[in-house]
Amino acid sequence: MANSASGDSVVDRVVRVIEAFPEGVTSLQLTELADRAGLPLSSAHRLVRQLSEHGLLDSGAGGTVRLGLRLWELVNRNSPTLALRQAAMPFMEDIQQVLNQNVNLAVLEGWEALFVERLSRRGSVANRARVAGRMPVHISSAGLALMSHQPREVQAEYLEQFQDPSGKVTAGVVRQLLADAAQQGYAQLAGVVDSDTWGIAVPVMNGKRRTVAALGVVVPLAEMRLQALVPALQTAARGIGRRLAE
């Protein structure tokens, strides 16, 4: 019993505390937090108090802990995706207006698509993508658009480790999906995420022709107007890319 019996640094612990919140949960009891972070109660208590003093956490009465508003502020002010989102926003609004559909913007994080921005259209179909939410590469058009335009070695590594938990999809099938998407310049998935929706996405390239994001829409399965959607998305994607290059 001394400086960390478990052999982890203070930084490790701070990270574990922040990571302890399950997706969508904003508030946790101290005991549960300690539990989830794998910390002794008294250590968790001390850490939470320290972080709260700085506003990274917000500990209310009775030991309830939330992420601090100050942390939210700092992260969103200096977000690594700030430039991307600012460049994309006007074009996403255009798409939303012109095509009258849900629009979303994703980046590749690990082997998943991480959605960084979304404009949803009231009355349109459900859009499963939440901002700051993730979707596996092989079951999201955004994921496929992103992966299909990654360098050869990245794709190889991805396919190498690929494994579908449900066992329905094989690496071979995904390879084909990626090949199609690469060849066509866009990715589409009909009825996969939701049985009555259709997702389509195109890559967004920066000045150096590196694919940095995917721009996509989710439309009702009935309205398959590829001819109208793809050119609009590609035009917008190019516009975003140009802004990023500036």
Place this chain on the structure above:
Amino acid sequence: MANSASGDSVVDRVVRVIEAFPEGVTSLQLTELADRAGLPLSSAHRLVRQLSEHGLLDSGAGGTVRLGLRLWELVNRNSPTLALRQAAMPFMEDIQQVLNQNVNLAVLEGWEALFVERLSRRGSVANRARVAGRMPVHISSAGLALMSHQPREVQAEYLEQFQDPSGKVTAGVVRQLLADAAQQGYAQLAGVVDSDTWGIAVPVMNGKRRTVAALGVVVPLAEMRLQALVPALQTAARGIGRRLAE
């Protein structure tokens, strides 16, 4: 020279590193970061490496440091404002459609209004409020709407410490603005933030009639349609409050 010559804990330092990024800046050199955080270079280097390993920071080649995408993800997934924003979004979209103007949502943080969500209207007037941006209470309609509905003692404390850096506004003037806003049930400021825009905001109350947010619009100064705007905003604010109470 030992465990912290400067007498601050590891947590203090982690916070200082995250806070070191100036508003809107997403990337910093290691040396500059160390400087801003007030840390010895070698300490900053070690901390950055540790935080990067966990994805809270993202250190690119050549010592450039950014906030990590993982941190952005965690904070936005479990954001303390998540419930508020989810409740407010549909109503904000309605306002945007019906009134055809910029809409924003703010909470009180310290003695400032912190904007947590915004829908901007292309072609409409400039909207100074950035998401995760701040405005002093006395020069934003959202700030006034929030403060004017705080408990008496909070308002007293605010007015007590009030001081306008430019010296143009006195505490007395602000007291009057707050009184007006409280009496009318909405706050307005014409040509203060921008000479040709007009801001108006109403309080959003939760189930316990505590004012938790302000809902506002920014419109061209020419279009002073109070009769149309205020009821629409108040209706939306009530709708948001009802959702929050659920």
Place this chain on the structure above:
DNA sequence: TGCCACCTTCCATTCAATGGTAGAACGTGT
């Protein structure tokens, strides 16, 4: 009232954190 679950505080022990120093890797101007 007594019980239980959870929060908060205390403090002796000890190892993780510290930061000066040295040198490697750039970049830049001559």
Place this chain on the structure above:
DNA sequence: ACACGTTCTACCATTGAATGGAAGGTGGCA
């Protein structure tokens, strides 16, 4: 091509900040 300044990375002896068990509160519920 060379020397110089700047910035990044690595090392390691020193030591006080971090640790966590135990004891004491607090509140809710039966």
